[in-house]
Amino acid sequence: MFKPLQIAPSILSADFMHLADDIALMERAGAALVHVDVMDGHFVPNLTMGVPIIRQLRKATDLPLDVHLMIENPLRQLDWFLQAGCHVVTVHAETLYGAELDQAVDRIVEAGCLPALALRPRTPVEVLAPVIGRLHMVLVMSVEPGFSGQRYHEGSELKVAAVARMARAVGNHDLLIEVDGGIGPATVGLVAAAGADVMVCGSAFFDAADPARALAEVRERGDAARLAALQGQEGPQGFSGPKGGAACR
């Protein structure tokens, strides 16, 4: 069944002096989620925002908060985020060792949040194997995490298609695939056709002259590509159409 794309503007590109206005802009534009990039200056070179901002966001909007933790040792801080009002909590596969991967997913689920795992561009999809059956979402980074406004890494759509195949193979037909980095009108079709469900847009939304129009254009182009792939007209080899992923609440 065809499901429209979800767009998650990344507030890393918002105006922090007028964040409430930018959240209202996202609501009016039809954003599905608020994407929150938490960076610690260690796992990635940049330092951004943390729990206090998430608590404030939770009070300011009913949109679900899609929190992307780009931090080392996420298990150490996870409980703070789980109590702050997150909806989806994404941890990076590269920050978790051995049993920690299962522990992170367990703790996110036990707290009533939705678990997601992110992969840096060079991280192979095979690392998803132990937990892909019980993840809500996989975040495929299509740039090196750290900064907005970078160019989409060509070939990221193949990774999206590989994740979609893995999810089908284990029977997780509700898994959402999110893509983050360099997504805009020129790139959305590639990843949407490959099976992506959720698009993170930083600069393509906040730097646009008309952000609502920009969001609509990304969604329209992505939906057209998903529909075409579903009808078997295009899409990377081996992809048999977008999944009927459950929408984030």
Ligand SMILES: O=C(CO)[C@@H](O)[C@H](O)COP(=O)(O)O
């Ligand atoms: O996590 C990150 C960067 O590490 C992203 O969420 C960016 O904020 C997306 O920005 P654009 O590439 O869309 O400008």
